[in-house]
Amino acid sequence: MAPPTSTTLISPAELSYLRSSLALNPPIRPDARSPTQFRPLVAEIDILPSTNGSARMIWGDGGECVVGVKVEVEPTELTADGKRKNWVEIGVEVQGQRDDDPLGVFLGMTVTESLLTPSSTLTERLAITSRFHWKMYIDILLITPPLSHPGTLLSLSTNLALRSTRLPRLTSEADEDPMFDDDWDASVPLYQASNQLPPITLLVLSVGDNIFFDPTKEELAVADCVLAVSLATNSAKDTPKVIGVRTLESGSGGIVTTAGAKDVGSGGAAVEATSMGGVKRTVVKKIIKESLSVGKEVFGSLQGVVDANH
C-alpha cells in the first residue's frame, strides 16, 4: 500500500462533484452512508495478556489500532503547588510517520487533554497512598495507517482499553509501603460504575448546512470546517457533556480547487467561496449539538462491546 500523502490528490472536477453532492439536501455521501452513520468496525478488548488493559479496533477501511495500558508504582513527588504532574504518559505512534509529525502531536494532545479534564478525577484514582501513585502509560499504535483521519478510531480504541484496565488490589495499610494482592481476579477496574467514563473524540465536519460524522479522507478535503469534539459521560444512558473542541486543518483539497475553479463552471463558485474563510458560529454550534446525540449512541455501542466481554 502506498504511504498516505498529507494532501489528497483529487482533481478539481472530482472535488467540485463531491462537494456539491455533500451539500445537497438530503446529502449523498460517496459510500451511501447517512450523515451520522459510522463505517463498520470490529472491536475487541483484553487482547494483550501482559498489560493492565488493552483493546484493538479494525476500521472498515483497513485502519487498525492497538492500545495497551500499563501501570507502575512511582513515589509521589509533590510540586510546590501540590499538583499531580506527569502521572499519565501517552505515546502515539503512527506507522510510517516521524514522531514529531503534526498528526501524531495532535492526536496525543487531544487524548491527553480529554483524559485529564478536570471532571475526570482520574488522577485521584491513580493515587495509592500519600507517598505513592500509579504511573500510567498509554501506548497507542496505529498499525496500518487508515485511509481517513485516525482521530475517531484512536479515541474509541483508547476508550475501550481504559475501560478494560484493572489495577492490582492494595493489601497494605494506608501509610505503609504499598503491597498488592497478586490475584488478578481480585484486581479493581480503573473505571468503576460511579466514575465518569473515559472520553471519546469524534471527528465532525460541515459542508454547507450539512454535518457528517466519521468522515473519509475525500470528505475532509472538501469540508468547510472540521472539528474534533471530545465527549464524556457518567453512564452510557445519559447525554454526554462536551469536554473539549479542537479545530483541524480542513479543505486543503478545497484550496486546490480554487486554482482551477474558473474551469469548472457554476460548481466552482461554491468551492471558491468555501475554500477560504471560516464558518459562521451557528454552524459550529450546530456541529457540537449534533455530536452530543451521536456521542450518546457511540457510548451505547461501546458499552455493548464491554458487556459482551464479561
Add this chain to the structure above:
Amino acid sequence: MTDRRRINGPSDGTTPIVYAGVPKAKQLPPRAPDALRKIFLKTSLTPPATGSSFLELPSPAPAGTPTLKLTASVYGPRPLPPSAPFSPHARLTAELKFAPFSTPHKRRGYVRDAVERDLSVQLQNALVKSIKTAAYPKSGIDIFITVLDCEGGLDGDDDDGVEVGLMNVLAGAITCASAAVADAGIECVDLVSGGVAALVRRAPAGGDAMDVDLPAPVVVLDPSPADGGQVVSAAVVGYMAGRDEVTLLWTKGAMETADQGGDELDLLMDGAITTATAVRLVLNEAVKERLLLGIARSRLKKEGGGDVLMS
C-alpha cells in the same frame, strides 16, 4: 541528551529555585468579568522581515506582574525550495517557539516540544483560512512567532480546573501573526484576531473554599492566569470580524449544554468572539498606522532625489 551545537550547563543538571515559604504574589486589581485589558500592538519592528509585529498584553502592565509579550515575523511569499513538490497555492507554515526565559519555574530548552508544535499547528490552521493562498502558486509563506514572556498557567489541566495560559498565548499569537501578515502586504480575505473567554468559579468574598454550595460560574472575557478562581472551562477562537466567521475553536473543560440547563458552550464561544472583536479594533489601528506610514513614505520617495550615481 546534550546538544553539542549549543553551550550546555553542568552535566548533572540544575534545579529551579525553591523558595522557603511562598513568595508574595502581586494581587492584580480586580476586574469586572467583561472588562478587557489593554493591548499594545505595533508592526514592522523587525525590518529584515517582509512583515512583522510585536504584541504586549496587558499594556501598560501593573508593576511586578507577568505579561504576555510576543513577536511575529513573516517571510514570503518566496519560492519554495526546488526539492518541494509542485503546489498550486502558497504553502503556509507557522512556527511558534517559547524563549528559554519566557516561562515560570524551569528554563525551557531550545528544541521544540509537543506543546510548541501543537500551538504551531493550531496557529497555522487559524491563519490559513484568511490568506488568499491561491494567489501565490509555488510559494511559501513562513510565520515565526517568538514568545518572549508569558503570564504563566502552562502547567496543564488537573482536577482543580483548566489552565488558560496556553490559550492566551495562542490568541495573542493569532492576532500578532495576522498583523504581521497584513504588514507583509500578503493578500487576505480578512484579518484574524484571537479571543479567549472562560467560565470561572470565584470563591465568594471571605467565604470558605470548601463551601458546600459553590457559586455559579460566570463568563469572564480575556481571563488571566493571575486572576485567580477556578476555571471550569475555557475557549479560544480565531475570528474574522469582517466576515463574522470563526477560523479556529479550541475549548477545554466540561461544558453543560442546553438540555442539561444553561448552554455554556454558546456562552463561552460568544464571549470569546466578543473578546476577539474588541481585539480586532486594536489590530485595525496597528495595520492602519502602518498603511498611512507607507503612503507617506512613497510620497517622499517620489519627491526626493535619486541615489548616488552608478556608472
Add this chain to the structure above:
Amino acid sequence: MESPAPAPALSFPPQTFQKLSPSSYLLRHLQATPPTRPSGRSPSAFREPTVHTNSLSHAHGSAVVRTGDTAVVCGVRAEILSLKYGDGKSQGRVTVLRSNEDEELMNDEEDGGEGELRSRNLIVTNLELGTGCSRDYHPGPPSDFAQTTTSRLHRLILSSTSSLISPSSLRIIHDDEIKAYWVLYIDVLCISLDGNVLDTAWASIIAALRSTRLPRAFWDADSESVLCDPEMKLGLQLGPLCFTASFGVVSTGAEEDGEEQDGSKVVILSDPDEFEEGVCEEAVMICIREGGTIARIEKGGGLLCGMEGLGECVRMARSRYETWEKAVRDAV
C-alpha cells in the same frame, strides 16, 4: 557609411544594482565625496543604541538592546547546581584537569577563580538566531554563524581579562563549605538582524547581568537542599565594564575583477550592517575595558588593516565604549 546607433546604456535601479554587484555598489558609495555608506551613515558612524532593562517577568535579569535595525533580547535566569557531599570543601580536594585547563586553574587561584566558572559550567551563554530575525536563519539547530558568535560571546564572558562575573557571587556557602552554586543561563534572542549582532548581543548581556537580582539562597540543613528567601534579592558582583566595537575593512581599489586602481585607499566601516558584512572580508573587533584599556582584539579575513588602521579602530572603540557605558548606565 552609417555607424550603428549606440546601444542604450544598461541601467538598473539602485536596489537591483545592489543585488547584482554588491561589492561595486558599496565601493561607489564610498568613492563619493564625502564618502557615504548605502545606509546614509559616514564610514566612522556607529548606530545609536537604545537599552531597556528588566522588561521580562520570569527572568532574573533582562535587557532589550536595539542598534538601528538589529535588536536583541537577553534574559538571565539562575538555577541551582547542588554539589555532592564533600565536593565543595576548599581543602584537600583532588581535581582532575585536562591539560589546557591547568593554566586557567593556576590563574584561578590567584585572581578569584575564573576556572571554577569554566570547569563547572556555571555560565551558560547561548545566542539564538532562529527566531525569524532574518531571512537567512531558520528555526532548528543553530547555524555555523550562530555557533561561532555564541562561542565568541562565551569566551568574552569567561576571559580573565574582562573578569566580568566573580565566582564568589555564585557560591552558596554554609559553614565554610560550598554547598551549591548558582548557574547563570544567559540566553540572547535576536529578534531583528541587520549586521553586527556581536556588539549588540554583548551590550545586552552586560545590561542584563547588571539588572540581575537573585534571591538570597541558603543551605537548609533539615531538608538538605538549597532554599531561597522570597523577600530579599541581591545583585551580582560584577567586574569592570567592557564593551566591544566591530569594524569591517574594505579597500576602495579592490574591484571584483581584481583590477588595481590608482588612489585606492582602505576604508574602515564602523558597526557594519548585514549588507556591509557580506561585502567586507576583513573584520576587526576590539573590546575596551573600563579605563580605556584594551581587553581583546580579534582581527581576521584580510591584510588591509595595518598598525595605523588598528590604532584608528582602537580610538573609535574607546569612544564607542563611552556611548555604550552611558546607555547602559542610564537604563539600569
